[in-house]
Amino acid sequence: MTGLAATHELAWSSDVEEAAIRPMWHPGRLFWPIVAVLGLIVLGAFVAFGYQFLEGLWVAGYSDRSFYGIYEANLVAFIGVSYGGALVSAVLRLTGAHWRAPITRMAEVMALVSLLVGASFAIVHLGRPDRILNLITSPNPSSPILWDFTAITTYLLATVMFVYLPLVPDLARVRDRFPAGSVRRRIYGLAAISWADVPEQRRRLEWAVGIIAVLIIPLAVSVHSVLAWTFSMTTRPGWHSTIFGPYFVVGALYSGVALVVLIVAAFRRAYHLERFVGPRHLLLLSRIMAALGLVYLYFTFAELLTGGYARTKDEVSVLSALLEGPFAPAFWAFMVGGLFVPIALVALPTRRRSGALIAAAALVVVGMWLKRLLIVLPTATAPLIDDTWGAISITWVPALITLAATVAIPLGMIVLFRFVPLLAIDEVEQEQARWAAQEARP
């Protein structure tokens, strides 16, 4: 512990403040080993990407008969979970769900980090990533890719603002912990925009956060809709579907809320936040997740029924591969493990409630990643000219890059929480004040 931290920590009376800022001063003995291990995996992914850049996409198992693969599934999955994080925070904020206060910061930061990770797959999956700038220098308005790029960058901007603005009061508290004239005080002072908690400042901040919370919902919907349309605007069997936009949006929400459950549970355990984040938070989030799971189940049924009933030759070919053919084990594993079991775990009372909810969320996250792979692979390998199916082999290159992307989310979050408070101190304290006022009421 540094002398500065020790001195200031004594001055802190608020538990929430202490808990929120603890990772900034006392990240724990395991912080550096964890950062080192996860960082090495991420570094390994950069090496793998360099190898792929030099050799071409064949090293990732791609070929002319399997032109899409694991990277596209990752793109959809990681941007999808980002959407869930932003939506949880925005919707709960707008609906005045007061219980959200201790989890919003984690949900918002998760949204930002997973968006950055997910958007990177837009570059990783390119055969010629050096041409990415052509999107700006030679934009083609007829291309869904241009609009995908536009939607992601707009959503990224809104997400950065959505993370940053509610941070301002908390950054001011961190600023005040450093001695006058120190570099860190100046940096945090700059970030805190001279915040002094006067009413006009609070009014301005709430106005801005309210507008961004409203805007981020259609923006997140647009991102995942445009992402869905890059698939469904082709005439390929399995992709050419009018419900792909909402289907992707619901899938993103479902997996995103599940990841919020996992992140909240993990940080609650790792940083001892049990006093602020209780089993009730996990239960309420899990109920939202289960409700979204039911909607996703309905969409999946509608998608399969309409495709299967029309029985066009190519559509039946893809559906057969999915339901009865080589992709059937993965598909039914998703249906059971990614939909039925998690929904049942949330719906049915169990003794170890929190454990069951965490297990349900983990099943959803893994299951939904598998589902994205099942959206991409059958169609990408389906034959259109002859009857020969393509085959994709998942080599070490995409496997390492996918693993790195997965670990990059917790890595990015724990590194970010070395610089910003883990909990939304200001919001939690306002919530505590509201409860205190209610209790005091005769």
Place this chain on the structure above:
Amino acid sequence: MKPRGRLPAALVGAVLALLVFGAAVGLAADPAGVELQASQAKDGAWQLKAQVVDPSGGPVAGTQVRFSVIVDFLGQRRVDLGTAPTDVTGRATFLYRPTWNGAHRLIAETGGEDGSAAVVGQLSVDIEGVASPIAPDPVALPTVRTWAVPVAALVVASVWAVLGFVFLMAVIGIRRARSGGRQPFGSSVREPAPGHVGADGLAGKS
């Protein structure tokens, strides 16, 4: 009573006809020159006419003429266009639809199948106004197509503008409110923690 003397006469006639035809064919199978001409036809097509003549300058009828064009794309090579037979005047006609603008080197060739030297005629023409070989479908929903991109761009620009405006207004408002030294927040304001030192250097209530 059978007619007599008819059969020998028919036979003689048939043999003579065969000899004349054979001579004609025999002579026609020996082309000595090909002259190629091109003229513009309807719908962007060009009519190629190859006049095949024998060593005496007479027309060669019934011989196949192969038409081709030299293409200079990723290296020069000859692309076969098709074949047409010569008529009694020794002329073969072929309708050619060019696919690019600019200089065309056209070739008409005959003979050479039995190992003998082929007879070749060449012509260079400059062709302009070639329509694309791919005929696009009629534009569907022309009004929507015209407006969709500008409207989408306008929506994106509006969102960026709103985001920028909200952010700037928040930052400027927070800064001004601080320098303006407004009154503390009302009853719902968070009380500073005991010992908490604010940005203004004042300690909170104890």
